[in-house]
Amino acid sequence: MRYPSHITLVEVGPRDGLQNEATPVPTDVKLQLIQRLAAAGLTHIEAGSFVSPKRVPQMADSADIVRALQPAASPLHYPVLTPNLQGFDAALAAGAREVAVFAAASERFSQRNIQCSIADSLARFAPVLAAARQHGVAVRGYVSCVLGCPYEGDIAPQAVADVSLRLLEMGCTEISLGDTIGVGTPAGVRRLLDALLPQIPASQLAGHFHDTYGMAIANIVAAMECGLATFDSSVAGLGGCPYAQGASGNVATEDVVWLLNGLGVECGVSLEALLDASALISGFLGKPPASRVARALLAKRGSE
Amino acid sequence: MRYPSHITLVEVGPRDGLQNEATPVPTDVKLQLIQRLAAAGLTHIEAGSFVSPKRVPQMADSADIVRALQPAASPLHYPVLTPNLQGFDAALAAGAREVAVFAAASERFSQRNIQCSIADSLARFAPVLAAARQHGVAVRGYVSCVLGCPYEGDIAPQAVADVSLRLLEMGCTEISLGDTIGVGTPAGVRRLLDALLPQIPASQLAGHFHDTYGMAIANIVAAMECGLATFDSSVAGLGGCPYAQGASGNVATEDVVWLLNGLGVECGVSLEALLDASALISGFLGKPPASRVARALLAKRGSE
Numbered sequence: 344m345r346y347p348s349h350i351t352l353v354e355v356g357p358r359d360g361l362q363n364e365a366t367p368v369p370t371d372v373k374l375q376l377i378q379r380l381a382a383a384g385l386t387h388i389e390a391g392s393f394v395s396p397k398r399v400p401q402m403a404d405s406a407d408i409v410r411a412l413q414p415a416a417s418p419l420h421y422p423v424l425t426p427n428l429q430g431f432d433a434a435l436a437a438g439a440r441e442v443a444v445f446a447a448a449s450e451r452f453s454q455r456n457i458q459c460s461i462a463d464s465l466a467r468f469a470p471v472l473a474a475a476r477q478h479g480v481a482v483r484g485y486v487s488c489v490l491g492c493p494y495e496g497d498i499a500p501q502a503v504a505d506v507s508l509r510l511l512e513m514g515c516t517e518i519s520l521g522d523t524i525g526v527g528t529p530a531g532v533r534r535l536l537d538a539l540l541p542q543i544p545a546s547q548l549a550g551h552f553h554d555t556y557g558m559a560i561a562n563i564v565a566a567m568e569c570g571l572a573t574f575d576s577s578v579a580g581l582g583g584c585p586y587a588q589g590a591s592g593n594v595a596t597e598d599v600v601w602l603l604n605g606l607g608v609e610c611g612v613s614l615e616a617l618l619d620a621s622a623l624i625s626g627f628l629g630k631p632p633a634s635r636v637a638r639a640l641l642a643k644r645g646s647e
Numbered sequence: 648m649r650y651p652s653h654i655t656l657v658e659v660g661p662r663d664g665l666q667n668e669a670t671p672v673p674t675d676v677k678l679q680l681i682q683r684l685a686a687a688g689l690t691h692i693e694a695g696s697f698v699s700p701k702r703v704p705q706m707a708d709s710a711d712i713v714r715a716l717q718p719a720a721s722p723l724h725y726p727v728l729t730p731n732l733q734g735f736d737a738a739l740a741a742g743a744r745e746v747a748v749f750a751a752a753s754e755r756f757s758q759r760n761i762q763c764s765i766a767d768s769l770a771r772f773a774p775v776l777a778a779a780r781q782h783g784v785a786v787r788g789y790v791s792c793v794l795g796c797p798y799e800g801d802i803a804p805q806a807v808a809d810v811s812l813r814l815l816e817m818g819c820t821e822i823s824l825g826d827t828i829g830v831g832t833p834a835g836v837r838r839l840l841d842a843l844l845p846q847i848p849a850s851q852l853a854g855h856f857h858d859t860y861g862m863a864i865a866n867i868v869a870a871m872e873c874g875l876a877t878f879d880s881s882v883a884g885l886g887g888c889p890y891a892q893g894a895s896g897n898v899a900t901e902d903v904v905w906l907l908n909g910l911g912v913e914c915g916v917s918l919e920a921l922l923d924a925s926a927l928i929s930g931f932l933g934k935p936p937a938s939r940v941a942r943a944l945l946a947k948r949g950s951e
Binding site: 344525526527528529530531533554555556557558560561563564565584589590591595598601602605606607631634635636638639642 | 831833837860867888939
């Protein structure tokens, strides 16, 4: 079985992870978390979200975070979510050099999650992509519900291809394929990528798997076997699942790094240093990490 | 990717799972658990262990369990662990028709876990296997540490082959390959099975994966792709990891069933009915199931 020789991990904990955590996390703790993630070797760290602070209070300090990180002066990548032009302008003013937009492969999920059709969401992103091009800012496109939707059930691979191709035509440099509710298994991953890869090169695709049903690691293996080499993950499995209280959400970065170490695939991340980030945020939130690797290794640290 | 059309699950929760749980579980709760597991469609349920009740008090009622289950009159399989002839005789007297012995692929693990060398453990099993043959009792052989040992680290695939072949020669009908500390990844699983399968047919091998580092489901997928069609699992992920407090142990039956449903591979188990077993034992032990699938689906049940 062949795997890519190098995997790029996009750490989404400080944004996608924390935005679903109920406990408010102060700016300095977020910055310390990001600093530890960077120290562990993560080169792509999603740093914030320029959305309404009323809707997502946890992300209200994203401009402060970006200002402190100074993306233009850093060799690292600190993308932020910008759902509309207002958010993009604020992100740009704070110094962001990479942004992301969030679309869905499911009409009903789009309606319920961002209150508009897929077509309308793409129309809303058009000025963001135009402004980004003008300012030399890279734009990542998230596509959610690629392996299933909480409202529609199964999603046709071509529906995923259609919205992904539109986002790429509009100027996105990468599509992050989200199994938003974690219902996928390796068979579904292969079916999806068999449909996508004749239309979109693997280098423009990332896998974003949720571990709600414990399938994320197996899905990442299947996606790697199809040629994908970029995966999103969240330190300590931050984020949970907004669709089932107490269930797991984002796959944990620690678990993915453990997998890659075991497969002999390089990702440039030190698991030991990453545990310092897990311990920091789990300690702050006052709960054990959702990562099995972090729980096992931190328990060993504790007993030594 | 081709998978076997049918997978046999060997449910180890009532023995391998419960023996590591600190809370004493009364006989009637164990029997209710086994009854729910059987009602869910599990055909192979490890029911007890004929070891010293001083060493493993949780298993002290194994004879009562087996007597109540009446394996000779049941279409189901209720294997029990019998580490020596004394245990075998007691199991036979209670009515057991299938037993299991427990060896290791690692010398140091064998010494620390069962206080004898691998060769001495095989010598100890010889009279058990002879008596089993005489009474028409099937014997399963567990081999632990097949992908790594807490004391020796990496284990050579040929060491696993050697002890497995000896157990088969002695009369075992099936070898359960145990990743006892959960350190394996799909690459290690393939390496091991590439070494074993030219020497032992897949039909005589089972996979017993621990989820300590979240790799069990990916490892099961890899093993299925190599042709294995029998896997051990534990309802609610019962058992934890005796080598790291708070870490996960046996892969959860619910997670394996979810995987197989997603792959379109038949296993004859109803996930809905299985959740009744998860809810029973998790409720009794007063802690959430270690199974991600059970946590997500029971949370949904609770919110409906």
